Amino acid sequence: MERGRMSRATGSRPSDLPMRVQDSNRMSMVYTTPQSKFGKLSIPKPQSGTSERRTSFFGARTSGAGMPRNSIMSGFGGTEKIKDARPLHDKSFVQQCIRQLHEFLTEQGYPGTLSSKTLQSPSTKEFVKMFEFIYRQLDPTFEMPNSKVEEEIPALLKALRYPFVLSKSSMYSVGAPHTWPQALAALVWLIDTVKINWSLMKQDLLFSDFCEDSDSIEEGAEYNKLFLDYTAETYSKFMQGDDTFEEEDEAFLTKLKKLYNVDEAMLVSMEEKHRMLSKEVEQLEKESQTDRLMTKRMEKMKLQADLKKLQSYRSSLETFEANLEKKASELDDELDTTVSHLETLKHERNELQHLLQNQKFTPADVERINREKRELQQTISSLSKSLEDAEQHKWNEEIAFAKAKEKAELKLAEYHKLARKLKLIPQSAENACGHDFEIRPSECGPGSMVQYKMQIQMRLRKLISDVEEENSRLTNANLSLEESCEQVNFDITEKSNDVKQLREQIRKLDERLDFDMQEIAREEQEWAAEIESVENHCKLLEKKVNYGYDEAVQQLKAAQQEYHLVLQETNEERRTVANNLASVFTTAADHLSITEKCLEDLHRQVQRVCSKAVEEDKAAVQKLRETLKSFKSKANSL
Known part of the structure; x- marks a missing residue:
C-alpha cells in the first residue's frame, strides 16, 4: 500500500476513493508538499x-455515483471479471x-x-x-x-x-x-x-x-x-x-x-507578482506577434531609408549628367573647329580650281599634258602592281616563318616538359648534376644551336650510363635483400609456432581470469546495490534543496530564449536591409555601365565621321596641289 503522505501532483484529490460528483472548487493545494x-x-x-x-x-x-459503496473493493476480493x-x-x-x-x-x-x-x-x-x-x-x-x-x-x-x-x-x-x-x-x-x-x-x-x-x-x-x-x-x-x-x-x-x-503575506505578494509577470509575458508575446502598427512603422523606416538612398543616387546621376554635358560641349567645340578648318580647305580648293580654269593653254599643250598624264598613270599602275606583289611575297614568307617558329617552340616545349619530368631542369634539379639542360633560343644564335645541341646530347649520354650503373647496383642489392628476406621468413615461421604455444597458455590464463572476474563482478553488484540505495537517498535530499534553484534556472532559460528570439529577429532585419542595399547598388552600377557604353559608342561614331571627312578633304587637296605643282613646272619650262 502506498505510503500515507501528500502526493506531489498538484490538483489530485486527498481521498483514497473516487468522487461521485466532480467539484471544480476543490482546493488545489491540499495534495502538495x-x-x-x-x-x-x-x-x-x-x-x-x-x-x-x-x-x-x-x-x-468501477465505483461511481450510481454504485453502492460496498462494491468498491469487489474487483479485488470476488471472482467477478472486470471489463477492460x-x-x-x-x-x-x-x-x-x-x-x-x-x-x-x-x-x-x-x-x-x-x-x-x-x-x-x-x-x-x-x-x-x-x-x-x-x-x-x-x-x-x-x-x-x-x-x-x-x-x-x-x-x-x-x-x-x-x-x-x-x-x-x-x-x-x-x-x-x-x-x-x-x-x-x-x-x-x-x-x-x-x-x-x-x-x-x-x-x-x-x-x-x-x-x-x-x-x-x-x-x-x-x-x-x-x-x-x-x-x-x-x-x-x-x-x-x-x-x-x-x-x-x-x-x-x-x-x-x-x-x-x-x-x-509573502505568498500573496509572490502570487501577485507571478500573475503580473505572466500577464506582461503574454502581452509581450501578443505584441511581438500581432503588433501591426510596429510592423508598419518598421516598413515606413525601411521605405524612408530607401528614399534617402534613391535621392543620393539621383544626385550622383545629376553630377554624372553634368560631367557628360561638359564633355559633350568640349566635343562640340572640337567639331566646330574641325568644320571651320574644313571650310578653309574647301575655300582653298575652290580658289585653286578657279585659277586652273582661268589658265590659257593651246590644244597641243592640252594634248601633250593628257599624254603625259596617261603615261604617268600607266607608270603608277605598274609600280602599284609590283608593290602589291612584293607585299604578298613578304606576307607569304612571314607566314612560313611563323609556322616554322611555332613547330620549333612546340618541340622545345615538349623537350622542356620531358626534362622537368626527368628532373633535369632547372640546373639545381635532382638529376641535373649541376648541368644546365635548358635550351634558350633567345641566347643562342642560328650557328651555335648545333653546338648547343651536341653539348646537351653528350651530357644526356653520360647521365644514361650513370643511371644504368646505378640500376645494376640496385639489382644486385635487391637479390641480396631477397635472400635475407627468405631467411627472415623462415625465422618468422619458427617464431609463429612458439607464439601459438604462448597463446594457448594465455587462453588458459584468460579462462581462469574470467572466472575470477565473475566472482569479483558478483561482489561489485552487491556493493553497487547498496551504493545505489544511498545515492537515491542523497538525490531525494538534493531534490528538496534544489527546488528553488530549478525554478530560477527555468526563469533564466525563459529569459535567454526570449533574448535569442529578439536577436534572431534583429539579425533577420539586418540581412533584409543588406539584401535591399545590394540590389539597389547592383541596379545603379548596371545603369551606369550601360550609360557609359552608349556614350562611348556615340563618341567613336563622331570621331569616325570627322576623321573620314578630314581624310577625304586632305586627299583631294593634296591631289590638287600636286597637279598645280606639275602645271607650274611645265609652264616654267615652256
Whole structure:
C-alpha cells in the first residue's frame, strides 16, 4: 500500500476513493508538499515530451455515483471479471503503448534487438524475453522456465493482481492482430507496476521515528499525525455520503501553515507578482506577434531609408549628367573647329580650281599634258602592281616563318616538359648534376644551336650510363635483400609456432581470469546495490534543496530564449536591409555601365565621321596641289 503522505501532483484529490460528483472548487493545494507550496511560489514546471504522452493504463474506476459503496473493493476480493475499458483496438493507443514499451526497454538496457517491426508483431519467444526482462526489475532472481510458458505468464500476472484476464491460448500466437494489443497492455501495466515499486523503494517508513533522518519536518511524526487525522476524518464523512470536505481542508491547511510557519503575506505578494509577470509575458508575446502598427512603422523606416538612398543616387546621376554635358560641349567645340578648318580647305580648293580654269593653254599643250598624264598613270599602275606583289611575297614568307617558329617552340616545349619530368631542369634539379639542360633560343644564335645541341646530347649520354650503373647496383642489392628476406621468413615461421604455444597458455590464463572476474563482478553488484540505495537517498535530499534553484534556472532559460528570439529577429532585419542595399547598388552600377557604353559608342561614331571627312578633304587637296605643282613646272619650262 502506498505510503500515507501528500502526493506531489498538484490538483489530485486527498481521498483514497473516487468522487461521485466532480467539484471544480476543490482546493488545489491540499495534495502538495509543504516545501513546494509554502516555501516558494508554486509555478507549474513544463512537462517533458514523454510525460505529455503518458496515458493511464488502468481501466476506468468501477465505483461511481450510481454504485453502492460496498462494491468498491469487489474487483479485488470476488471472482467477478472486470471489463477492460482501455481502447485496445485503437491504433493510436497501441502505437502509444509501443513507444512507452520501447522507451522503457531502451532506458533499462534491454539486451535483445529492438525494432519497429519486432514491436509491431513480435513472436512468442520475443514476448517471453521482454516479459522476463521487465519482471526481473521486480525480482532480480527470477528465471523463466523452459516449459509451460503459456501457463506461467498468466499465473505471474494474476499473482501481481493484474485486473484483467490474459488467456493461455493467446500465448501461442502473441503477435496476432487480435491478441497482441492485450499482451502489449499487460506489458505496459507491468512497467507501471515496476515504476510504482521503484517509487515505494525510495520512500521511508510510515513514521519517521524509525528512520535515520528523523529531524526532517515533512517526514516527522507531527506531519504524519496531522495527515492521518485528516484522512480518517474525511474518510468517515465520505462513507457517510459526503463528497466535499471544505471545512476539513481549511482546518488541515491552517494546521500545516502553523506547523511550517508559513508567511501568507509573502505568498500573496509572490502570487501577485507571478500573475503580473505572466500577464506582461503574454502581452509581450501578443505584441511581438500581432503588433501591426510596429510592423508598419518598421516598413515606413525601411521605405524612408530607401528614399534617402534613391535621392543620393539621383544626385550622383545629376553630377554624372553634368560631367557628360561638359564633355559633350568640349566635343562640340572640337567639331566646330574641325568644320571651320574644313571650310578653309574647301575655300582653298575652290580658289585653286578657279585659277586652273582661268589658265590659257593651246590644244597641243592640252594634248601633250593628257599624254603625259596617261603615261604617268600607266607608270603608277605598274609600280602599284609590283608593290602589291612584293607585299604578298613578304606576307607569304612571314607566314612560313611563323609556322616554322611555332613547330620549333612546340618541340622545345615538349623537350622542356620531358626534362622537368626527368628532373633535369632547372640546373639545381635532382638529376641535373649541376648541368644546365635548358635550351634558350633567345641566347643562342642560328650557328651555335648545333653546338648547343651536341653539348646537351653528350651530357644526356653520360647521365644514361650513370643511371644504368646505378640500376645494376640496385639489382644486385635487391637479390641480396631477397635472400635475407627468405631467411627472415623462415625465422618468422619458427617464431609463429612458439607464439601459438604462448597463446594457448594465455587462453588458459584468460579462462581462469574470467572466472575470477565473475566472482569479483558478483561482489561489485552487491556493493553497487547498496551504493545505489544511498545515492537515491542523497538525490531525494538534493531534490528538496534544489527546488528553488530549478525554478530560477527555468526563469533564466525563459529569459535567454526570449533574448535569442529578439536577436534572431534583429539579425533577420539586418540581412533584409543588406539584401535591399545590394540590389539597389547592383541596379545603379548596371545603369551606369550601360550609360557609359552608349556614350562611348556615340563618341567613336563622331570621331569616325570627322576623321573620314578630314581624310577625304586632305586627299583631294593634296591631289590638287600636286597637279598645280606639275602645271607650274611645265609652264616654267615652256
